[in-house]
Amino acid sequence: MSQALRVLLALAAFLAAITLAHGVVNLGWFEGSERPRLTVGHLPVT
C-alpha cells in the first residue's frame, strides 16, 4: 500500500468518525424534542 493511499484512508476514516460523532451528538441534542415549540417575542418591559 502506497504512502498516499494510507494517508487517503486515514483521512477517510477520520471524516467518517467525525460524521458519526456529529450524528450521535445531534441525536442526543434533539432527544425528547418532539414537544411542539413556539417562540414568543417581547421587549424587556411590561
Added chain:
Amino acid sequence: MTEQSTVGTIFDSKRYTSWPSMTEDIDAGNLHAAFILAPLAMQMARQGKTPVKIVHLGHRDGTAIVVRVDSDAETFADLRGTRMAIPHRYSNQRILVERLMADHGFRAEDLRLIDYPPPEMPAALRAGSFESYIVGEPFAAKAEMDGFGRVLHHTKDIWPNFISCVLIVTQELIDTRPELVQELVTGITASGKWLDEGDERLLAGLVHEGETDAAPGEPGRDVVVPASFGRTPRLQAALIASRRRYYNQDPELLKFVLTKPPDRVKYTELNLAREEFEEIQRWAERLGFFDQRPVTVADPFGFEDYCDDRFERARLPDMPLQDR
C-alpha cells in the same frame, strides 16, 4: 415559565430591543406570537399587512410617570412647558398622556413628547434629556432604585387596570395551530393566578439555596432561590424573569417592581374587555393612529377585527409546583 414544566409545548422567549424589529419579524413570517403595545397591535391589525389578533393580556398596570428627585413637580399639571419621553407613538402610554393633557387643558405645545427606547429612559432623565418619562416597568423602578428618580404617578392611581402590552398571535397561527394559542393563553392565565394568589411552594425546576450542590446555571438547577430573597410566587417569578433570556435584569430590581407596592403590577383580570379596547380605539382614531386607513362607515373597524377572545374560556392547567 414553560421550562418549569415537563409536558406540553415549549414556549421559547425571544427578547427584542425595539418595537420595529419585532414587527418586522412578524411581517417577515418569522414570529407568530408576541407581547406588543396595545395600540400598535390595533394599528397592525388595521394595516392588514400581516393579519394579527389580540388574544389575551399579559398584565395590568405596571406603568409610571417618573421625574427626577429634585423636580418641583407634584402633579401632572406641573409638567406644563417641559419634555416627556414616551415609549412609542402608538402606545397606550401616549394615549394616557394625551388624556391627561386634555383633562388639564394643555395645548399640544405645552408638553413636548419624545419617542425614546424604554431601556435608555432612566439614564437620559438623569442626563437631562427630558424632564419626565412614562414607561412600563422595570424602567420606572430603575430610576427609583438608583436614587435619581421618583414616581410622580403610578397608572394604577390615574387609569386603574391600565393596559400596556397585549399578547398578539398571527391569524395564520390561529388557523393552523389553535391548540398552541390555547395552551399559551391558559398558561398565562394560570401563571397570573399563581403570581397573585399562589402560596410559597416552589415552582418545578427551582431549588432553595443550601438544598443543592449544583452551581447556578447547571441544567435543572439554574434558578436557585437565595435564602434571604424570599419565596413568594412574585419573588420566584422575579428570579426567573431576571435571567438573560427574559429581562436580563438584576433580580433585586424585579423584586422591587413586583413588591413595592405589591399592586404596582397586576397579573389577574387578564381577559379582553370590549369597552376598554373600544376606549383605546377611540383615542387611537382621535390621535390619527389609523390615518393610513381611516375608520369610516364604509370601512369599519371594531373589537372583533383586532381581538379574538375565544381562547380565554378554557379550563386552567395546574401549575407545576413542588410538594413542599
